[in-house]
Amino acid sequence: MSSAIPPHHEPNPTSTLLVEPSVLVVKRHHILVRCSHWLNVPLLLGLILSGISIYWASPIYQHKPDPVTGNFDVAADIGIWICAHVPGQHHYASPPDWIYNHMSLGPGMLAVALQLHWLCAYLFMLNGMVYVAGLIMGRGWRSLLPHWADLFDALRMFRYYLGVPFAKLTHREWLHPPFNTKYNALQRAAYFSVPVAGFLSVATGWAIHKPMQLHWLAALFGGFDAARVWHFWLMWLFIFFVVPHVILVFADGWDTLRSMIVGWSTKVDRSEVIANEQ
Template sequence: LNWHFALAWPFVITGLVYLGFLALSGQWRSLLFRPRDLGPAVQMQLYYLRLRKDHPPQGKHNALQKSAYTFIMMLGAIATLSGFAIYRPVQLGWLTTLFGGYELARYWHFVTVWLFVAFTLLHVALVFLVDPSSMRAIITGWYRGRFPSHD
């Protein structure tokens, strides 16, 4: 399990750097799901399920994407905290207790990993279905050209 602990630190550091970038650049506004996004998220889900013909209006990210990205940020926090809780259960006893004990902390850590895997598979599948040329943006973070507007 040494590789697990070795990879945990880049995961945590990368996540903190990313959150810092979002905070300093103001881009968190385009990613954070807010209560007003609930209706548009439902409309987008209906569109993806082919129950709605017209593509709902969107900005850089649609409301369903915002909900997924907000969920992923929360998952990252849960994975990190539950990881610390099971890595140092005695030294961080308060954190282990917060998760309901060592076994539940392990359970939540395991669940978050599989939710990350599911998100990644779904994310890549939707990119191929909606805009295959944007696969480059997943890898590099840069999108060539204009974002599809659908407005």
């Protein structure tokens, strides 16, 4: 995608004529951070798929039963609406199950969904510890801490990201806000809050799972029923994070993706790269 060599690179004075100039790289992500990052993909998928199947057994969002169908589940209503209005879904066999058939393991499989959820949840907790170990060993944790001035900078970054497609379409100049840290303010906000959300999902999960032995934990989230609501919306937080996260990493280029797989990045000094791009 982009040149493997930073634009400011100058060849090594010791190199011979026929030798490639060396590249400057930084180790951006520790191996444990990279492993836990990618393990989150199957684990979160497993947790969400089984979680929505568990949700089916007793939906949080209910209304009075429909006099005709007897349906009381808002998620089932959405499925019914999709089957009625989305082309190609008109002949779907069981409209109330549409959401669960497409976004979970399926309806009516609570027992197996619980088994998968426990398996993924224990692995997710272990994976979280691996991530924290990687942050400490790779000394990456400091880059995630939000700065005092981040709110304004994050809004500037947000404005920049929103404007990029428009600027590309109209061939206008659209300057990347300058920063000289590993992450920009919006990235810091995101990469700091997602592990916090992971921790909170685990905490609310335990509050729902053991509401008697850990009743203080359930009380911390406002009781058993409120902890279920927390747990449900924390799942959405991951989904809301993942979508722009994946779009932006592809927009940002190969170097960023490679740094999460290989660990090394040739963007040794971000501010320099940005200055050159401008």
